[in-house]
Amino acid sequence: MTPLPRALHRELAAVLGDGWRVDPNERLAYAYDNSRRQALPDAVALPVERGQVVALVRACRAHRVPVIARGRGTNTTGAAVPVAGGVVVSFERMNRILAIRPGDRCAVVEPGVLNGELQAALEPHGLFWPPDPTSAGYSTVGGNLACNAGGPRAVKYGASRDNVLALGAVAGTGEPIRCGTATTKGATGYDLQRLLVGSEGTLALIVEATLRLTPLPPARRALRALYRDVAAAARAVARLMAQPVTPSMLEFMDATAVRLAREVGGADLPPEAGALLMIEADGDAQTLPHAVEALMRAAAGEGLVAIDDAADEAARERLWAARKALSPALRTLAPGKINEDVVVPVSRIPELVDGVQALAREFALPIVCFGHAGNGNLHVNLLFDPADAGQGARAEAALARVFALALALGGTLSGEHGIGLAKRAFLPQAIDPPTLALMRAVKAAFDPDGILNPGKLLPD
Template sequence: MSTTTPTPELSAGFLKSLARIAGAGRLLTDPADCWPYGYDNSRLHALPRGVVFAADEAQIMALVALCRDAGVSLVARGRGTGTTGATVPDRGGIVLSFERMDSILRIAPEDRLAVVQPGVLNEQLQRAVGAVGFFWPPDPTSAASCTIGGNLAYNSAGPRAVKYGTPRENTLGLVAVNGRGERLRTGVLTTKGVVGYDLTRLIIGSEGTLALITEATLKLTPLPEAKRTLRAAYADIHAASAAVSAIMAQPVIPCALEIMDAAAIRTVQRYAGLDLPEGVGALLMIEVDGPAAGIDQSVAAVAAAADHAGLIELRRAESAEEVTSLWKTRKALSPALRHIAPKKINEDIVVPVSRMGELIEGLEGLSRESGVQIVNFGHAGNGNIHVNLLIDPDDPVAVESAHRCLDEMFSLVLRLGGTLSGEHGVGIAKRAFVEREIDAPVLALMRDIKRQFDPAGILNPGKGFPEETAEHPARQR
């Protein structure tokens, strides 16, 4: 799907300066070469006028200054794994790709930190720090292909967030370039520090609208000595949701607590042979980690909490092969979804853990009313549910029904005290709904903050939240 707002043609003088700043072999301007850099996993697409491959801070600062003076938008990009269109250059302009700034600069086990460039892949970092006995907790499903810069831009977390937190809790500091072309160093090298405002957490999750991250100091966590896997099968989603509440109300926090509803289970059973008991209406996948000396007691505590009314079966993996077998159901889900419908709308809403049953019951009602098939799974331990609306994009009636269903789903989430995005961000896809969640005074304050970081409005304009009705003064030239 193409989405482009017309922008002025780039002048010959601008292009000449752009080539000088980018450096040899680091600039694309032919539309055919730029085309692959205009999309992300949302399937939205817009053609950038140019693509620059980031090299170092000096180059990035000069590029920002050039775009600032010319009023040309500048969109940061990692590997394009995002699902909300946040890296789609819908104003044309320049895409700044960080894929070549991919060095791990420092690993310091004694300080429990690593310093990396934004183009480092999540999986690449995990291998490097794993070799010295540590890990970085954020673990998105796309870890093999997503970058640390992208993880920070979206505050993307994954299953381990239930115990270890998101990138905001696992980042000590940043180096970034704001929309003025200034170098910013935020945060500290220590786990304590209260001097000044916490700009690190502000920039994380801002989707490249405030500053371009050029370096990150990440807080590392020691690898656990032991890990155990459980799978709990329940009669229905309410029983599973009640079990999640019981698990999260006791002292032992699992390192992963994933849920699948009846629609998700039926989807997998249709395309994969699974060893599930009869009458299963919901599944929990549970992992517990910690010191080897206490792992059995921890597992027993979680298992006791999971033993809730409606439990049909609780299985514990006793070997690596059994761990693989128990996770087979969850891992088979995404490939199965691709067989059912040619397109899915994938949302990542969050509600309080105690309201998950109400949420999924409400989603089942919306599915019946709209005729749109909805499959739900996700990170139960923090109420982060991935809602998949399966549609045929060539059927205009189905598409319209899906969009009405999406609108009603967001209303349901907010009624339950939830939020519209847990880790996928807002980008283009959700910006029209942001005013439902954020009050007008807070939204006005966010716009003021954006103007302080980026007075000319060039950094990823129009993403994250709706723009003001009146055109930004810097764009009236």
């Protein structure tokens, strides 16, 4: 029998029907996310419309029971793990594309729509939604919004927060709210929809999103620049982002990432490459060659080994497929992985890479860097054997130093993964006490009883 209050159990069973689950085996499927953390919820709710979400939040508030929103569990920081028990609200059944309006360049969707399914539906209209995380094929729009997901295209088109116009949500009070408007301009009150994006389900549960769409570029070309070492590649990133042409993608790989892309991902890369930049430009057929020339000039410089075009679309797809295979490929180096996505100003990337390499030597652990260099957002992967207590302790100590390094360089703790459980303790290092106090006041306004995703994002 569920440990939830009997009255709450009866009320939500009546509201949700077969969308109310209390069997331990069924609850287990919603106990973890991609952080590999786990905690069993007291129940799972599978709503199909916003009225059920309103009723659920109101009932849980009345009984002071935690409510944890969930997409498909691809988050890497533990943000979807129900550490305080309570009810996990999975939006997998609220997965309808409600409208695609090409003339307004917007789409209206429910939170359970998969990113990849949305892109497929938009393509016949010549449109796309810019956020493209590695998990796009199986992560939800709601989850993307909750963590402000980005991906390679964010360097030119922005992350989730930059591509949402309006949100329908249910606050921790149980009240339905509407934030923003389906227009690209608006100056009417506070910008609450951008506040909710990246809030990790701690302020409200998103039940509908009006998304800002972008026309598909008619043409694109990819470049592959190989460098002698990571320092040369990092300096090239700063040059690329200092000139007028903005690449549509700019990805960085260190030497170990290059080797994995070649050996595991199947990319055609020479063994002597010490670092690599994948650079892409998009636009119309007339201006694209000029953009590519400008990017090639910026990529050239001391330490460049070779730079070439991906010969055709198939070659381009193979290169990007190898990049997307990197994160799971790291498991071939060590069974344990801490994957953090720190951000620094683009001009400070050389110092970040140098500092991370120094930490790898100091702590005697492999640390692999790759990611969205055009935003200064690198994925720093600390690899270790969890069965070795010494390695685990060194990995945790090195992680704290990585965060301290990023902050010292004028950066921050996360670009797209969010805070969740993994970085919560470090938040006071990144945000001053008066600002944290203001954030807590905002949390209290949206969720006065603290039932929404407790224990996440904001430190005690």
